[in-house]
Amino acid sequence: VASKGTGKEKLTALLEKTETKALSAIADTKSSATLDELKREYLGKKSVLKQVNESLKDLATEERPEVGRAISSYREKIAAAIAEKEEKLQKSGGEPSDIVDLTLPPRNQPRGHYHLITQVERELVDIFVGLGYQVAEGPEVDTDWYNFEALNFPPGHPARDMQDTLYVNRGNGTDAVLRTHTSPVQVRTMEKQKPPVYVVVPGRVFRQETLDARHSPVFHQLEGLAVDESITMGDMFGTIKTFLSAFFGRDVRTRFLPSFFPFTEPSAEFAASCVFCDGVGCNVCSKTGWIEVGGCGMVDPNVFLAVGYDPEVVSGFAFGFGLERMAMLRHGIGTIASFYQNDVRVLQQF
Numbered sequence: 001v002a003s004k005g006t007g008k009e010k011l012t013a014l015l016e017k018t019e020t021k022a023l024s025a026i027a028d029t030k031s032s033a034t035l036d037e038l039k040r041e042y043l044g045k046k047s048v049l050k051q052v053n054e055s056l057k058d059l060a061t062e063e064r065p066e067v068g069r070a071i072s073s074y075r076e077k078i079a080a081a082i083a084e085k086e087e088k089l090q091k092s093g094g095e096p097s098d099i100v101d102l103t104l105p106p107r108n109q110p111r112g113h114y115h116l117i118t119q120v121e122r123e124l125v126d127i128f129v130g131l132g133y134q135v136a137e138g139p140e141v142d143t144d145w146y147n148f149e150a151l152n153f154p155p156g157h158p159a160r161d162m163q164d165t166l167y168v169n170r171g172n173g174t175d176a177v178l179r180t181h182t183s184p185v186q187v188r189t190m191e192k193q194k195p196p197v198y199v200v201v202p203g204r205v206f207r208q209e210t211l212d213a214r215h216s217p218v219f220h221q222l223e224g225l226a227v228d229e230s231i232t233m234g235d236m237f238g239t240i241k242t243f244l245s246a247f248f249g250r251d252v253r254t255r256f257l258p259s260f261f262p263f264t265e266p267s268a269e270f271a272a273s274c275v276f277c278d279g280v281g282c283n284v285c286s287k288t289g290w291i292e293v294g295g296c297g298m299v300d301p302n303v304f305l306a307v308g309y310d311p312e313v314v315s316g317f318a319f320g321f322g323l324e325r326m327a328m329l330r331h332g333i334g335t336i337a338s339f340y341q342n343d344v345r346v347l348q349q350f
């Protein structure tokens, strides 16, 4: 570096320049591996430091102390900067961001999933597809004819009061309704096809209802319809027991209580033995041992007449129930609003 006769200025200037370069390189370093390299480069055997040190003996005696001090100062500053950086890298996890560790497992990619109502709907549809049913859908805004009249609710009939209907005034004299149930799709399906009919209808329905723990103005139903020659109530009982057992994952007992729906005769409300207490009585079933699921019955001859089927030739059964209720029962969900608030802490549990 310094041939004979070069002065202390040259050596101290060289040290100063090298020091500036070293300090900025150390500051820029992001991994302990490159920090080790810098340590070797600026303090090691082949460093400028080493060379200046060796040149000391060639200096005039009176020049040596000053260059000696410059050497110590250089060494101390670089060593301190390296030590500080080492600590910093260790604190920040010490994981060098410029080194890819191919042995690490891949980072978890968060994945979405279907909403619980969609899951329940698909599961139920699958169960019925397994029983030979097809899937049908219909409009959410429908006419009075499909939602009521063809289902044997004549205009002004008190049975209409069972449904808290939201009417849509279209301004042209023909009122439409937000369908209050999925039953209108029974009519739409039978109009389009000849018997036999085996369909399930999942869908959204609307009622003039105040939101409380178990009711919502918008909810979902699954409707079922089987029409064929010589369908009996026995077929209905068996079908309902089969799908309830499949859905709840265990053999349930069923209960049918007489009820009224204009589009079925006779009509019934069906319940499953409580899957939590096996019918003994618990909080879920309000100590009754039964959980109410939905309505069902044998298709009323008037409905067959409305769609042009001959009630002397065919018979059938139908049923309908709410999907939210099924999900709440199976998963112990207390308030129906949980399904619509989009709180991922709730939804991601399912």
Ligand code: DAH
Binding pocket: 180, 181, 182, 183, 223, 224, 261, 263, 264, 294, 295, 296, 297, 317, 318, 319, 320, 321
């Ligand atoms: N549509 C009825 C409701 O929403 C439920 C229902 C009852 C559907 C009996 C049916 C049935 O198909 O046969 O309250």
